[in-house]
Amino acid sequence: MNLFEHFRERVIEALERMTEAGDLPAGAETSRIVVEPPREATHGDVTTNAAMVLAKPAGLKPRDLAEKLAARLAAFDEVAAAEIAGPGFINLRLSDAFWRARLAEILRAGPAYGGSTVGGGQAVNVEYVSANPTGPLHVGHARGAVVGDALAALLEKAGFAVTREYYINDAGAQVEALAWSAYYRYLQALGAEIDEATFAKLCPGGELQYRGEYLIPLGKALVEAYGDTLADRDDVHAEWTVKSVDAWLPTVRQFATDRMMDLVREDLAALGVKHAVFTSERALVARGGVEEVLAFLADRQLTYTGILEPPKGKLPDDWEARPQLLFRATSFGDDVDRPLKKSDGSWTYFATDVANHLDKYRRGFASMINVWGADHGGYVKRMQAAVKAITEGRGSLDVKLCQMVNLMDGGQAVKMSKRAGTFVTLRDVVEEVGKDVVRFIMLTRKNDAQLDFDLKKVTEQSRDNPVFYVQYAHARVRSVMRKAAEIFALDELTPDALTAGSLECLTDPEELALIRAMAGWPRIVESAAEAHEPHRIAYYLYDLAAQFHTLWNKGNDDASLRFLIPEERAVTLARLAMIQGVAFVIASGLDVFGVTPVEEMR
RNA sequence: GUCCCCGUAGCUCAGUAGGAUAGAGCAACGGAUUCCUAAUCCGUAGGUCGUGAGUUCGAAUCUCGCCGGGGACGCCA
Known part of the structure; x- marks a missing residue:
């Protein structure tokens, strides 16, 4: 309630x-x-x-x-x-009775406490991560992954029907470049004598874009799957060539993106993130999704062929005015109309993403949320304009922009060099500090504020480490409950038994204040969900933990306020009920974050 | 040049469908340990909420201008 x-x-x-x-x-x-x-x-x-x-x-x-x-x-x-x-x-x-009734409510609900029905079962689509399937995820992706996942869980707790979605950008130039890079590793795995510089000259743009070692196993896997059938060899001159690109590229591209998506899924799993739906941009394009949405827009006179003003500020060297197919974004609040087709005739990313959003809308999502990196800020207006257009005003799109994560180690910035042995991948960070720590820390700031992630500090056991501080409160409750089990029978300590006990013994103002804090949880859930701001929960949990620690220490000054007083069973059981309530609320909040509450601190 | 985000204590940041005397942690200073974990707690000090107007019973919050920091601005995703 x-x-x-x-x-x-x-x-x-x-x-x-x-x-x-x-x-x-x-x-x-x-x-x-x-x-x-x-x-x-x-x-x-x-x-x-x-x-x-x-x-x-x-x-x-x-x-x-x-x-x-x-x-x-x-x-x-x-x-x-x-x-x-x-x-x-x-x-x-x-009245005190009202507050004690709230405690009883908490004990009945357990970690489910705070759940709400304000969402009314409304379908919401949360699209997050959506990284190019071209390699392992790095720390920057972790923030979007956690924010999206926690926001989804928060909305579920508030009574929305949430779908977690990943839009696979497997249609653009990036996966093309991936295919080339993978093909190079494939040739290597076949034992081809071709060096990187030579091969790079054969690539589009004369550059081998993805040179990371993670593609080496992929090259070997290609050999296992296809033998040398993809290889392109000029037998007359005994040289490796790339003449029959059309023959191998689609196969390699598909194989590589599938493998990279497996990799991404593994990285996300290490972080405890799991999407329900993976949408392929390539598949969307292949089934004519873009033509469909363009026809929809054309029917409403929302596209036209025109010439854009050159961009202000930095002018690209090769800029030249030319007519192109544009979406009338200015009719929906954007600053300029936006191109749908590139000069080579292929769709812009924007065009396929409009199709993606129409697809989502048709699948029943009037309410859509996208979690993006802050560098995509320039796309927010046009995408919102597009959503207005394709849903004819009935759909809404909220975009959560995640600012940079500054990875630090003991106060020193960790250099984000791909080659230096410093851990930059998401997996490395998770292995270093644990998924719970990564998840919690990523949620201790507003998504649009920069975040320092210090590998030393986040595992520190002190008050200025919020993960520790909140977990410690939970662990303390569990510790007291273990002690209590030496004094009471187990069936006296179940939530039901505690509820039925003498809650009227809770009379101290500090105790009632703690119950008030717990009773504030449902409001936090609702307001954080409505605002799409999961970080509010971190602050709430921190405050609740602080109140609990305060009360704990009151027992140091005044023995009559301790939780466990063996000779006063009624008072003790009431206080156990109270602290069990704290543990439930903390567990409830951590559950939204996908963080496991701990039984003890090592 | 246009648009977006940010500007709150020395530092890192909370606080917006407008509410009463603007909060927390760190750092500083002073305290608490025969005790369920002192990995904690208590206290003191610290502020033109960048700035100037406007809206009204009332503004950190909404509107406009300005200053400062970051980001984005056709054929990248």
């Missing part, structure tokens, strides 16, 4: 009765009424601006209106006191 939503309904209910009683004109606009936690805890548990918002249209003074509304709110059982403050805020203090 989102208690603020609960009290918002209570406020509306009270306002209706005031209208019936003639204290408020009928038809008051209630949409701007907000019920939320006060900024200052000393102001109470719940606050509302209702009186201030309604005063003007009702022709009343805010404080007069507040007096009457507060009196009605005070009559509800859950409300211990209703006070008026400042320009007309109404602050509610809730």
Whole structure:
């Protein structure tokens, strides 16, 4: 239960009765009424601006209106006191019984606590990672992978029907270059005497683009699968050539992209990321998806052939004005109309991506979210314009741009050189610090803010390492529960038994404050989900852990506040219920992040 | 030149469908350990929320201008 939503309904209910009683004109606009936690805890548990918002249209003074509304709110059982403050805020203090009931609710729900139905089962498509299938994922990809995955889980928890999708960019020049690079390794595996420089001259653009060693096994695998049947050898001159490109390239390209996607999937699996749907750009193009979407746009006069102004700022050397097929993006809020076809006649990436989004929309996703690297920022407007066009205003696209990750090691920037032995791949980082650490740290910043990822600091056991700090709180609870098992029978310690116990023993203000913090979790889930901001959960968990650690240490100063007091069984069981609640809420939050709560810290 | 993001304590950052006296960690300083893990906790100090206007009962939050940092700007994805 989102208690603020609960009290918002209570406020509306009270306002209706005031209208019936003639204290408020009928038809008051209630949409701007907000019920939320006060900024200052000393102001109470719940606050509302209702009186201030309604005063003007009702022709009343805010404080007069507040007096009457507060009196009605005070009559509800859950409300211990209703006070008026400042320009007309109404602050509610809730009864201790209400808070204990929240704890009981948490224990009943377990780690599922905080789940919501605000999403109403609405289908949402979250597309993330979508890296070119040309090699292993690097650290930069990890952030998008984690943000997308956590956002998907968050939306699920808030009641949306989420599909995790990966759009495979397997149709462009990049995979062409991959095929050439793979072919070089294939020839090597066959024992061909051809050096890199010689082969590079044969490649389009005269460059061998992917030179990483990860393609060596791929070359060998090609030999295993095809023998020398793909090889192109001029027997007369006994030289390797690339004359019959059309014969081998499609095969090698397919083979290579399949292998690279396997690699990507393995990398993602190491990070605990799993997509439900993989969409191939190549397949989309092959089945005429682009022609289809262009026809759709053409029918609505949204494409035309025109000449673009040269780009301002840095002008490409080879720029020349020429007519091209354009999408009328300016009709949907973009700054210029956008090209759909390249000069060689093939589709631009944008064109195929428009087709991709139409495909998603037709599969039932009016709500789409893409997670991109910040360097794709320039594409946001045009893609949103395209989504407006192809869904005729019925679909929405939110793009989460992930800023750079600065990989550090003990305060020193790790050089991102592909050749230097420094770990730059996603896999290396996961193996170095563990997937849980990577996942949590990637979510400790807003997606559009840069993030320092220090391999030393993230494994440090101190308060300034949020992963540790939150995990430590959970581990402490588990430690106490293990101790408790020496005093109590196991069936006294189940969540059900704890709920049925003497929760009324929880009377200390600090204890009730901790329960308040836990009870705030459902609101965090809903607001973070609506804002598409999973990082808020990291901050919430950190705060909850801090409150728990604080209370723990109160027991150092004042023995009567310890959780385990063997001679006071009722109090102890109530406190065990409380800390079990903390563990459940932390587990619930970590579950959204895909992080496993730990039983103990080594 | 146009567009997007950012600017909050010495440092790293929270805080936006507008709310009350702007928060946390680190660093600094002062404390707490016969105890369920002191890997923690308590306290002190630290601010023109880049800047100038506007909108209104009320602005870190919304609008506009300016300053500073980053990014993007046809035939890359």
